[in-house]
Amino acid sequence: MKGSLNKLSGGGRAWTLIALALAFAAGAWFESLGFFEFTKDNTDEIWILFVEHVQLVLISSAISIGIGVPTGILLTRGFMRRYRNSSLNLLGICQTVPSLAVIAIAMTYLGIGKKTAIFALVIYGLLPIIRNSVAGLANVDPVILDAGRGIGMNPRQLLFRIELPNALYIILAGIRTSMVINVGTAAMSFLVGGGGLGDLIFSGIAMVDPGYMLAGAVPTAALAIFLNWFLGKVEGWAISPGLIYEQSGASDI
Amino acid sequence: MIRLEKVTKIYPGTNVPAVNDVDLEVQKGEICVLIGSSGCGKTTLMRMINRLIPITSGTIYIDDQNILDIDPIELRRHIGYAIQQIGLFPHMTVYDNIATVPRLLKWEKKRIDERVDELLNLVQLEPAQFRHRYPRELSGGQAQRIGVARAMATDPPVMLMDEPFGAIDPINREVLQDEFLKIQSQIKKTIVFITHDIHEAIKMGDRITLLDAGRLVQFGTPEELLTNPKNQFVKDFVGADRALKRLDLLKVRDAMLENPVHCHESDDVASVAQAMREKGLNFLLVNDPRDRLKGYVTLRDLYDQSGKVGDFTKPMTLTVRPEQNLKDALSKMLTFDIGIVVAVDNDGKLMGVLNTMTLAQVVGQTYDEHGGRWGKITAGGKIL
Numbered sequence: 283m284k285g286s287l288n289k290l291s292g293g294g295r296a297w298t299l300i301a302l303a304l305a306f307a308a309g310a311w312f313e314s315l316g317f318f319e320f321t322k323d324n325t326d327e328i329w330i331l332f333v334e335h336v337q338l339v340l341i342s343s344a345i346s347i348g349i350g351v352p353t354g355i356l357l358t359r360g361f362m363r364r365y366r367n368s369s370l371n372l373l374g375i376c377q378t379v380p381s382l383a384v385i386a387i388a389m390t391y392l393g394i395g396k397k398t399a400i401f402a403l404v405i406y407g408l409l410p411i412i413r414n415s416v417a418g419l420a421n422v423d424p425v426i427l428d429a430g431r432g433i434g435m436n437p438r439q440l441l442f443r444i445e446l447p448n449a450l451y452i453i454l455a456g457i458r459t460s461m462v463i464n465v466g467t468a469a470m471s472f473l474v475g476g477g478g479l480g481d482l483i484f485s486g487i488a489m490v491d492p493g494y495m496l497a498g499a500v501p502t503a504a505l506a507i508f509l510n511w512f513l514g515k516v517e518g519w520a521i522s523p524g525l526i527y528e529q530s531g532a533s534d535i
Numbered sequence: 536m537i538r539l540e541k542v543t544k545i546y547p548g549t550n551v552p553a554v555n556d557v558d559l560e561v562q563k564g565e566i567c568v569l570i571g572s573s574g575c576g577k578t579t580l581m582r583m584i585n586r587l588i589p590i591t592s593g594t595i596y597i598d599d600q601n602i603l604d605i606d607p608i609e610l611r612r613h614i615g616y617a618i619q620q621i622g623l624f625p626h627m628t629v630y631d632n633i634a635t636v637p638r639l640l641k642w643e644k645k646r647i648d649e650r651v652d653e654l655l656n657l658v659q660l661e662p663a664q665f666r667h668r669y670p671r672e673l674s675g676g677q678a679q680r681i682g683v684a685r686a687m688a689t690d691p692p693v694m695l696m697d698e699p700f701g702a703i704d705p706i707n708r709e710v711l712q713d714e715f716l717k718i719q720s721q722i723k724k725t726i727v728f729i730t731h732d733i734h735e736a737i738k739m740g741d742r743i744t745l746l747d748a749g750r751l752v753q754f755g756t757p758e759e760l761l762t763n764p765k766n767q768f769v770k771d772f773v774g775a776d777r778a779l780k781r782l783d784l785l786k787v788r789d790a791m792l793e794n795p796v797h798c799h800e801s802d803d804v805a806s807v808a809q810a811m812r813e814k815g816l817n818f819l820l821v822n823d824p825r826d827r828l829k830g831y832v833t834l835r836d837l838y839d840q841s842g843k844v845g846d847f848t849k850p851m852t853l854t855v856r857p858e859q860n861l862k863d864a865l866s867k868m869l870t871f872d873i874g875i876v877v878a879v880d881n882d883g884k885l886m887g888v889l890n891t892m893t894l895a896q897v898v899g900q901t902y903d904e905h906g907g908r909w910g911k912i913t914a915g916g917k918i919l
């Protein structure tokens with residue numbers, strides 16, 4: 283499920299069309315699996331789990347952003363530069379640990395519950411944000427930093443008026459990746475008693491009841507697609523029109 | 536005033552100094568041009584003045600205060616700096632770029648608005664058209680002008696300009712140079728100005744500093760560098776045609792033959808023709824009663840005629856003004872192949888005459904000690 287989700291999240295118009303066609307085909311198939319019937323009968327419960335899921339995603343992502351962006355800023359300050367690569371490598375290694383394992387490890391220390399789930403999601407969502415913040419800030423054209431310094435900006439003004447606005451596109455792209463992946467990973471929260479739509483998915487799998495499983499999987503995917511679209515809008519709104527060329531150039535990052 | 540004492544810069548990891556033991560003094564209100572081949576240390580020298588590059592040894596003073604005693608941020612806010620690579624902030628509009636320092640200094644919005652428009656006009660860009668553009672929507676030359684405007688935004692008393700007109704086409708560059716010199720004559724900033732272009736150096740500089748491999752080779756007025764190059768390097772740098780370059784430096788006023796021989800339109804044709812024959816003149820300038828140039832007559836036209844000279848006068852379309860430089864005058868002379876060009880002032884009053892002979896003498900070394908004024912050349916004054 284995560285694989286198809288990633289494809290959609292990276293998508294443009296073509297992907298939307300393919301997704302629509304698939305959705306249409308899937309609709310017919312889902313019907314045969316009892317998806318719609320189940321959903322109709324359990325709307326309230328699904329809604330509660332959905333809200334729970336959204337909470338997990340928003341809280342953990344907010345913490346990831348709150349830690350990740352400042353860490354990225356810190357790692358690109360002059361005095362930290364020599365720790366930068368080793369820190370990023372370390373984070374990269376952490377990322378190769380499967381999300382399930384992260385959740386399992388977190389559970390052995392924090393026990394069972396929402397806190398554990400959020401902790402694991404934060405850890406898992408951190409890397410794309412830190413990595414992109416570092417990449418974004420480190421790639422700001424040194425010439426404009428020089429110009430800023432030359433006209434008498436202090437380091438703080440330089441950061442907020444020059445560096446961050448210019449790095450924003452890449453930072454926001456990292457946040458988007460992190461949050462969209464987070465929607466999928468958050469389904470695993472169920473395994474540590476964190477609630478969310480994972481409840482339906484894993485129970486559905488366990489009971490070999492596709493309708494039950496889809497009642498969890500479809501809203502999860504919809505949430506991911508919506509978030510991806512919404513964050514794309516935020517980017518368009520937050521990034522200076524002056525950077526539009528860089529924007530299209532950087533869209534493959 | 537900016538004073539450098541034995542300033543040396545050795546970049547970490549190198550052993551050849553980029554700037555080597557330079558002593559330099561830029562007087563208040565003067566433009567000091569730094570010139571030299573690529574990599575000779577011009578930018579390095581300039582960036583030490585606003586502490587963007589730490590000095591290895593030596594001291595720099597601004598108004599007798601050691602720059603190391605000034606907070607670098609404070610220092611930079613009072614020194615306008617137009618960097619070589621322009622470096623406009625791509626996420627900001629032209630307006631925001633220029634307004635950056637005024638905002639740091641917490642100016643009022645209205646004052647910033649006015650200043651931005653003023654500066655855009657100054658760099659010859661239409662405010663309404665350019666104010667809200669982003670740097671990616673500007674040509675290289677336009678971006679460079681915005682860079683200069685940004686550096687000048689708060690009207691700092693000291694300016695560092697690293698090839699500020701480098702990306703601008705020759706015509707607009709001339710306009711900007713003239714504009715810049717005009718303002719400079721009023722506001723008298725202390726300016727360090729880097730250029731590759733010896734013509735620009737001669738035109739803009741009150742003093743020129745020629746650098747080679749980090750060392751100061753010669754420091755002096757443009758006149759000194761051209762007429763009295765210290766060594767072969769300076770000679771080569773200012774060019775074998777340095778005599779010609781003095782044409783940039785000298786005004787028509789300096790070379791023209793004042794009070795040239797002429798007649799009045801009311802003069803009698805026969806007497807004028809007679810006098811012209813005696814003096815061996817084929818052409819003669821004609822003035823009106825208020826001493827304004829009316830035109831010229833040729834001896835042939837006057838031959839066997841009678842009446843007033845005014846009736847035979849042909850208009851003189853090609854004139855220069857005394858404050859124009861000799862290069863313009865020479866180029867007019869060559870373009871129209873007439874071997875003479877007449878200087879008139881703004882009211883059309885006849886001021887003097889330039890011909891190939893006076894030019895040749897002035898660009899040569901032989902001009903006299905009166906600063907090139909042509910006292911020695913005989914002038915007949917009024918022919919009658």
Ligand SMILES: Nc1ncnc2c1ncn2[C@@H]1O[C@H](COP(=O)(O)OP(=O)(O)OP(=O)(O)O)[C@@H](O)[C@H]1O
Binds near residue numbers: 549553
């Ligand atoms: N950060 C640096 N580290 C090491 N060497 C440097 C550094 N910056 C400049 N240099 C060297 O110092 C010398 C002077 O450089 P500088 O930039 O001052 O030259 P310049 O006269 O401004 O040249 P140009 O006309 O090409 O701009 C050059 O040889 C250059 O390679």
Ligand SMILES: [Mg+2]
Binds near residue numbers: 577579619697
């Ligand atoms: Mg340079």
